[in-house]
Amino acid sequence: MSIIQAKKLIHDYQKIGEDGKTEVSSRAVDGVDLDIAPGQFIAILGHNGSGKSTLAKHINAILLPTHGTVYVDGMDTKDAEKLEDIRRTAGMVFQNPDNQIIGTVVDEDVAFGPENMGVPTPEILSRVESSLKSVGMWEYRDHSPNRLSGGQKQRVAIAGVVAMEPKCIVLDEPTAMLDPMGRKEVIRAAQKLNREKQVTILLITHYMEEVIEADHVIVMDQGKILMQGTPREVFSRVEELKEHRLDVPQVTMLAYELKKSGLPLPDGILTVQELVDALDAARAQRGSAE
Amino acid sequence: MIRDITIGQYYPADSVIHRLDPRTKLVGTLAFILSLFLFRSYAAYLVATVFLAGVIRASKVPFKFMVRGMKAIVFLLLITVVFNMFLTPGEPLVRIWKLTVTREGLELAIFMAIRLTYLIIGSSVMTLTTTPNQLTDGMEKGLRPLNKLHVPVHEMAMIMSIALRFIPILLEETDKIMKAQMARGADFESGGVIKKAKSMVPLLVPLFISAFRRANDLAMAMEARGYHGGEGRTKMKPLHYQKRDRAAYLTLVVYLLAMYGAKRIAGF
Known part of the structure; x- marks a missing residue:
């Protein structure tokens, strides 16, 4: 069974026009079909405005489809009663490391997710320990997040999601604000989770180098899937990618x-x-x- | 550096007072402050002095840190003392030009000075030995009964702790915006108070916009991690009263009794 499935997903953003009344809608995701098997490492590529972030937010039910459906582990994201289960199944890491860390101490932040889920105290402690260790941040558990580097903060954010023990983690441009060292740290942490814990990873990025080791690459442009396949298949089509101003x-x-x-x-x-x-x-x- | 700014004035040390449950410290501070106002007599203040000295000693925080908090209220203290001294009607003691110092006024001034000083020192002991996090935790749990009166206790504690987390980030951001504007010729240094305040306006607008953007992002991140308010939430480090907290409460009761006794028996 597939862990994430999208059927003819369409999402329109509503904007209030300049006169303050008429609504202007712009289509961010336009008829996307997805079918992702558990345990895969998927990369979604595309430049700004290609709809990749909008697509990602559907998987965590932060955004709901305008038309079409998204299933996460068999659950329809429109089903409000399953909201908590969906967020427990699909965790999400965002772009800006500062704006997603809630705790004032590293271990408190990692505990935030499990605390919300009502996990008993002794288990929270063991989850925090194992997830911080899995991203290599255990030594920093009693540091203030403000003193960590960008890559370290982003790893803490990943640990915070891992502590919720999701089957799938969506990383929405987690490296866009990091230096090259930090980028490597974060991608390695994600790959390790995929290999060792069989967590399905959905990496959204515009750095081509991060995509090479993925199982499957999806290239998006103007809300549609432009091409998909293994990294080798996709990057063989250099001409086509260049036409859409995408790098290889x-x-x-x-x-x-x-x-x-x-x-x-x-x-x-x-x-x-x-x-x-x-x-x-x-x-x-x-x-x-x- | 700006990142290192500590909020509050926590003084890290390993002492009995530091290890007390934050609720104990909150209740203790409150009781201490109340006792200063309830038992107005020299004998009672003597007891309070001994008690406060004992607590400070046990907290292992150097005394000069306690006094630091006093600087902020020196002015207020002076005004209170002067007004009480000269403006309380009663038996005249000394007369300077048109102003009369009365016996009652002098007494009131002394009491007020002692109260204010002890109030500040007493609450400094709490803030110096408790991290802001512990404090919000303690308030959340200690005030939980208010939930029944529909006071959003958990939400208030959450707001406080998020504010604490974002103060250094926003300070850094202010610094960045300031430098960016200074690079384009903005002047924040020269001029009087009014001119300086005016030059801050172009700083506030981008800061507000960015704060709202951050708030939006954070709300999304919190939702993505399953936040749905305080209901059904567990804690990684729940607060539990220990033996030392019971001992502390006992000490507090003894202190209050001593205050009461000192006032009744000594009577001055």
């Missing part, structure tokens, strides 16, 4: 340009090592040809 990883770009200027390289090279191997192979081929 630097290595892929380099391989693509080399191929265009005549080197016999395969499509969809994702890592430096792959390019090195492919170049070696190309050289060997040329050697044997001569």
